[in-house]
Amino acid sequence: MIATKMQEQVQNSSVIRAMFEEGKRLAAIHGVENVFDFSLGNPNAKPPDEVNQAILEILQADNLMSIHGYMNNSGYEEVRAAIAKSINDKFGTAFTQNNLLMTVGAAGGLNVIFKTLLNPGDQVITFAPFFGEYRNYVRNYEGDLIIISPNTIDFQPNLVEFKEKITSKTKAVIINSPNNPTGVIYSEATIIKLAEILSQKQKEFGTDIYIISDEPYRELAYDNAEVPYLSKYYANTIIGYSFSKSLSLPGERIGYLVIPNEVADYENIISAANIANRILGFVNAPSLFQRVVAKCLEAKVDLDTYNKNRELLYNALVSYGYQCIKPEGAFYLFVKTPIENEVEFCNLAKQKNILLVSGAAFGCPGYVRIAYCVAYKTIEKALPGFKALIEEIGK
Amino acid sequence: MIATKMQEQVQNSSVIRAMFEEGKRLAAIHGVENVFDFSLGNPNAKPPDEVNQAILEILQADNLMSIHGYMNNSGYEEVRAAIAKSINDKFGTAFTQNNLLMTVGAAGGLNVIFKTLLNPGDQVITFAPFFGEYRNYVRNYEGDLIIISPNTIDFQPNLVEFKEKITSKTKAVIINSPNNPTGVIYSEATIIKLAEILSQKQKEFGTDIYIISDEPYRELAYDNAEVPYLSKYYANTIIGYSFSKSLSLPGERIGYLVIPNEVADYENIISAANIANRILGFVNAPSLFQRVVAKCLEAKVDLDTYNKNRELLYNALVSYGYQCIKPEGAFYLFVKTPIENEVEFCNLAKQKNILLVSGAAFGCPGYVRIAYCVAYKTIEKALPGFKALIEEIGK
Numbered sequence: 001m002i003a004t005k006m007q008e009q010v011q012n013s014s015v016i017r018a019m020f021e022e023g024k025r026l027a028a029i030h031g032v033e034n035v036f037d038f039s040l041g042n043p044n045a046k047p048p049d050e051v052n053q054a055i056l057e058i059l060q061a062d063n064l065m066s067i068h069g070y071m072n073n074s075g076y077e078e079v080r081a082a083i084a085k086s087i088n089d090k091f092g093t094a095f096t097q098n099n100l101l102m103t104v105g106a107a108g109g110l111n112v113i114f115k116t117l118l119n120p121g122d123q124v125i126t127f128a129p130f131f132g133e134y135r136n137y138v139r140n141y142e143g144d145l146i147i148i149s150p151n152t153i154d155f156q157p158n159l160v161e162f163k164e165k166i167t168s169k170t171k172a173v174i175i176n177s178p179n180n181p182t183g184v185i186y187s188e189a190t191i192i193k194l195a196e197i198l199s200q201k202q203k204e205f206g207t208d209i210y211i212i213s214d215e216p217y218r219e220l221a222y223d224n225a226e227v228p229y230l231s232k233y234y235a236n237t238i239i240g241y242s243f244s245k246s247l248s249l250p251g252e253r254i255g256y257l258v259i260p261n262e263v264a265d266y267e268n269i270i271s272a273a274n275i276a277n278r279i280l281g282f283v284n285a286p287s288l289f290q291r292v293v294a295k296c297l298e299a300k301v302d303l304d305t306y307n308k309n310r311e312l313l314y315n316a317l318v319s320y321g322y323q324c325i326k327p328e329g330a331f332y333l334f335v336k337t338p339i340e341n342e343v344e345f346c347n348l349a350k351q352k353n354i355l356l357v358s359g360a361a362f363g364c365p366g367y368v369r370i371a372y373c374v375a376y377k378t379i380e381k382a383l384p385g386f387k388a389l390i391e392e393i394g395k
Numbered sequence: 396m397i398a399t400k401m402q403e404q405v406q407n408s409s410v411i412r413a414m415f416e417e418g419k420r421l422a423a424i425h426g427v428e429n430v431f432d433f434s435l436g437n438p439n440a441k442p443p444d445e446v447n448q449a450i451l452e453i454l455q456a457d458n459l460m461s462i463h464g465y466m467n468n469s470g471y472e473e474v475r476a477a478i479a480k481s482i483n484d485k486f487g488t489a490f491t492q493n494n495l496l497m498t499v500g501a502a503g504g505l506n507v508i509f510k511t512l513l514n515p516g517d518q519v520i521t522f523a524p525f526f527g528e529y530r531n532y533v534r535n536y537e538g539d540l541i542i543i544s545p546n547t548i549d550f551q552p553n554l555v556e557f558k559e560k561i562t563s564k565t566k567a568v569i570i571n572s573p574n575n576p577t578g579v580i581y582s583e584a585t586i587i588k589l590a591e592i593l594s595q596k597q598k599e600f601g602t603d604i605y606i607i608s609d610e611p612y613r614e615l616a617y618d619n620a621e622v623p624y625l626s627k628y629y630a631n632t633i634i635g636y637s638f639s640k641s642l643s644l645p646g647e648r649i650g651y652l653v654i655p656n657e658v659a660d661y662e663n664i665i666s667a668a669n670i671a672n673r674i675l676g677f678v679n680a681p682s683l684f685q686r687v688v689a690k691c692l693e694a695k696v697d698l699d700t701y702n703k704n705r706e707l708l709y710n711a712l713v714s715y716g717y718q719c720i721k722p723e724g725a726f727y728l729f730v731k732t733p734i735e736n737e738v739e740f741c742n743l744a745k746q747k748n749i750l751l752v753s754g755a756a757f758g759c760p761g762y763v764r765i766a767y768c769v770a771y772k773t774i775e776k777a778l779p780g781f782k783a784l785i786e787e788i789g790k
Contacts, residue, residue: 001603001659001660001663002511002512002660002663002664002667003510003511003512003513003514003536003667004514005514006510006511006663006667006670006671007663007667009667009670009671009674010663010666010667010670013666013670040465042464042465043464047463051463052454055450055454056451056454059447059450059451067646068442068446068643068644068645068646068647069437069438069643069645069646070435070437070645070646071646104499104648104676104677104678105676105678107673107676107677107678108676108677108678109676110676111675111676112676115398115401116397116398116401117397117398118398119398119399119400133673133674136674137674137676140674140675141398208396248463248464249463250463250464250465250678251462251463251464251465251466251679251681251682251683252463252681252682252683253499253648253677253678253679253680253681264396265396265397268396268397268401268402268405269397271405271408272397272398272401272402272404272405275401275404275405275408276401276404278528279404279528279531279532279535280506280535280675280676281499281500281502281503281504281505281506281507281532281675281677282499282502282503282648282676282677283499283500283502283503283645283648284646284648285648286646286647286648286681286684287646287647287648288646288647288683288684289681289683
């Protein structure tokens with residue numbers, strides 16, 4: 001018999017992954033070119049050439065044992081130093097290798113920091129719509145995820161409700177900008193206000209409340225939009241980063257945490273995070289790819305690939321009568337469904353071989369997420385289906 | 396403030412890793428060639444040539460997106476199929492890809508299976524001496540690790556005490572053969588008896604009790620010694636494997652779980668393990684190295700490297716008067732300390748620049764572990780120190 005907690009999980013097994021399997025089934029029937037799978041955030045822009053060049057350089061130049069061997073659980077010192085320097089150059093921060101911990105992707109990093117911080121019953125606040133896995137990551141350590149209802153006007157966080165829901169048990173706030181699933185970047189004005197509220201509440205309750213900034217989409221911002229670097233606005237900020245999207249390496253599981261010196265209880269947090277990385281079974285971030293990303297800090301996938309998709313899809317859907325915010329980053333479009341029940345809408349879309357994810361998975365029913373990290377042709381071929389859908393519903 | 400559980404962890408921070416740092420400190424003072432660090436199980440046999448050849452082949456032949464992209468959380472189907480076939484060829488089993496789940500090393504796999512199985516208060520039994528991290532892996536899921544006291548005659552498990560300590564709350568038994576820290580292989584006779592006891596106790600309590608076989612050292616068995624494949628002796632067996640030692644890739648974090656069809660509640664366990672892999676933040680085993688190991692299933696590090704070390708160190712220590720069992724596998728020697736207090740002995744050894752790990756870390760005080768996965772020269776240069784140590788103590 002499996003654990004009780006896992007029984008629930010098996011029953012509710014990830015909507016997103018279930019859809020992925022459904023896509024494979026439909027592809028087997030209709031041919032892969034006639035199924036339009038917008039369900040998964042699996043990057044389709046190819047990794048920059050620097051990635052494989054870096055692998056080849058490392059295999060030629062370095063000592064074999066040092067390429068594939070153990071290192072400090074936090075990662076190679078020189079890799080952490082190189083990343084710290086790169087962040088400092090871009091954002092005017094003053095990090096050193098001692099502020100960095102290499103992680104098994106952002107998902108690994110978030111688990112490490114929640115293991116480090118949370119006591120049973122501690123509350124972590126997030127803003128809907130949000131990446132559904134936060135529920136699991138917080139629950140892994142007996143924490144409670146407190147969800148702030150969505151502001152569907154512009155999908156900036158609802159700070160009025162936020163202020164009301166902070167309690168003495170609030171240990172952290174997790175935010176994700178550019179956001180999955182909306183593509184919205186939280187504005188500097190939002191961040192300043194959010195930091196003010198938190199500072200005031202820390203004082204009121206005599207507690208430390210950490211911002212955990214989940215930033216896998218930082219590098220995917222269109223039209224040179226700025227993504228504020230949060231540690232500059234609020235001292236108790238911990239950053240979780242991943243190279244999954246910036247270098248299209250999601251399978252390789254490589255990312256990092258930044259824990260600035262200014263964070264309350266810094267010494268204990270960095271020590272505990274190092275231990276958490278070990279005892280959760282990550283041990284260390286994959287060794288070869290630590291060195292690879294250190295050689296690719298200025299490289300980036302071709303954002304134009306995603307931007308073309310964004311323009312095509314957004315403009316077409318709006319012209320058909322769909323309502324959505326134009327994404328400023330990431331590769332998702334979050335669309336209000338023309339019928340209230342978005343699960344029903346997903347089923348209607350499936351009849352046109354279009355696979356979408358229900359907004360309920362992100363704490364925001366009445367919407368669907370379209371992951372447009374797919375071939376341009378896929379979008380072109382899917383558009384008639386989207387058009388027919390809204391027309392049929394309108395009848 | 397960090398989590399209460401982590402405060403303890405920070406205080407007791409891993410003895411092994413602390414020693415690793417101490418080694419670096421001593422090396423800075425005395426020169427790295429004059430410090431004899433036997434504290435860490437970091438393989439020093441170089442990875443077989445097939446590893447880097449495989450990387451090059453994959454980079455040349457395969458589609459870039461598929462090399463570094465997401466796949467099913469359980470891993471690539473063709474990789475799992477290749478590994479299943481390789482196990483079947485070697486051990487006469489009948490596994491398919493549906494019995495395999497690729498993991499972030501064995502440490503990742505063990506966390507996945509404990510997350511899958513354990514309810515708070517469930518008991519997991521292990522036999523001292525044992526790999527100290529089991530304590531953490533079990534505690535991560537609110538389980539209790541029940542330790543069977545060591546049989547210091549031959550370091551086969553103490554099955555009398557084992558039988559007495561099985562209760563209705565016993566969910567699993569974790570065993571590790573070839574064993575860290577003793578190098579002992581649990582004999583077929585031991586396995587048969589252990590399986591008999593478990594079958595009887597399952598009947599008595601009406602429960603399922605799983606054997607979790609932690610096998611990172613399976614390929615490191617000397618003199619063609621046989622390491623029994625446990626699923627052939629006991630139906631409720633789950634195997635955790637790692638390529639860290641067989642291919643000297645510990646930094647790359649690549650391994651797998653085998654969950655045979657015969658395991659009770661197989662369908663739920665395999666589903667839940669897949670989900671646990673995702674929600675614990677592993678998501679999937681590193682993608683490039685999944686393909687690499689699939690191409691290296693017949694490759695193996697040069698065992699002779701370790702065997703020469705074993706012979707040199709074992710014969711010398713015994714000739715000096717130390718008492719220890721000759722290891723049949725792995726790369727550790729577990730030595731009875733000539734004074735009762737092994738922590739004091741470790742400190743005396745440190746004065747000769749010899750770094751050892753106290754047996755207490757493995758639940759077996761009065762002993763020290765010597766990890767001989769070091770250069771042959773290091774052992775040669777350390778031997779006079781070992782000799783002087785026992786002579787000085789004898790005076």
